[in-house]
Amino acid sequence: MKKLYEEKEVLFAVLWIAAYCVVLGNVKGAFGYDSIYMLLALIAFTAGITAFVKRNYLEEKYGLAAWPKDMKKYLFFIPMWILATGNIWDGIVPSFQGTALVTAVCSMALVGYVEEMIFRGFLLRAMLGEDKPLAAITVSAVTFGIGHIVNLFTGQASFETVLQIIFAVGWGFILTMVCYKSGSIIPCILAHSIIDVLSLFGAENKLIAGIYIGATIITAIFYGIYLGRLPSPKSEGKKTIA
Numbered sequence: 001m002k003k004l005y006e007e008k009e010v011l012f013a014v015l016w017i018a019a020y021c022v023v024l025g026n027v028k029g030a031f032g033y034d035s036i037y038m039l040l041a042l043i044a045f046t047a048g049i050t051a052f053v054k055r056n057y058l059e060e061k062y063g064l065a066a067w068p069k070d071m072k073k074y075l076f077f078i079p080m081w082i083l084a085t086g087n088i089w090d091g092i093v094p095s096f097q098g099t100a101l102v103t104a105v106c107s108m109a110l111v112g113y114v115e116e117m118i119f120r121g122f123l124l125r126a127m128l129g130e131d132k133p134l135a136a137i138t139v140s141a142v143t144f145g146i147g148h149i150v151n152l153f154t155g156q157a158s159f160e161t162v163l164q165i166i167f168a169v170g171w172g173f174i175l176t177m178v179c180y181k182s183g184s185i186i187p188c189i190l191a192h193s194i195i196d197v198l199s200l201f202g203a204e205n206k207l208i209a210g211i212y213i214g215a216t217i218i219t220a221i222f223y224g225i226y227l228g229r230l231p232s233p234k235s236e237g238k239k240t241i242a
C-alpha cells in the first residue's frame with residue numbers, strides 16, 4: 001500500500017474508492033444500514049484509513065491536523081450547516097427503532113468520515129499534487145456523485161438514484177471547495193456525517209426532497225463561486241512517507 005501510494009497516488013485513491021463502493025454496496029444491499037455487518041465493514045475502512053494516515057504522518061496533508069482558522073472568511077460555513085439539516089426539513093420520522101437505530105446512526109456517522117477521506121482526502125490531494133486544482137476539484141466532486149450509482153445494484157429505483165447522484169454532485173462541489181480553500185477536511189467530515197445521520201430521521205416528502213435538491217444545487221453554485229474567489233492555499237501540504 002505504501003509503495004503504491006508513493007509511486008501512483010491517484011491509482012491508490014481510485015482503488016480505495018473502488019473497494020469502498022464494491023464492499024459497502026454489497027453489504028448494504030444484502031443487510032441494510034441497520035445491520036451490524038454494515039457497521040463492522042465501516043469500522044474496518046475507518047481503521048484502515050486512519051492507521052495509514054497516522055503511520056505515515058499525513059494528518060496535515062489530508063487536513064486532519066486542525067480546524068480551519070479565520071472562520072469569518074468562509075462565512076463560518078453557515079450555508080453548509082444550514083443545508084446539512086435538509087433531510088429533516090419535512091419532519092422527523094425515524095427509519096428504525098431501538099438497537100437498529102443506534103447501529104444505523106453509528107454507520108452513517110462513519111460513512112461521513114470514510115467518504116470524505118477517500119474523496120476529499122486521497123483523491124483530491126493526489127490530483128492537487130499534479131498541480132491541477134480545477135481538474136482535482138471537478139473530479140473529486142463528480143466522482144463522489146457518480147459513486148452513488150452503486151445504489152442501482154442494491155434495489156433502489158433508477159429515478160431515485162439519478163436524483164441522488166445530482167444531489168451528491170452538488171454536495172461534492174460544496175465539500176470539495178470547503179476542503180480545498182480552508183485546508184481542513186474536518187468541517188466536511190462533520191457536515192457529511194450530519195447529512196447521513198439525519199437521513200435516517202427524515203419523513204418521505206417528495207416536494208421537500210425536490211426543494212432540498214434544488215437548494216443544494218443553488219448553494220453549490222453561489223457558495224462555490226464565493227469560495228472560489230478566495231485566495232488559494234499557498235501549499236498543498238505535501239509530505240514524504242517515512
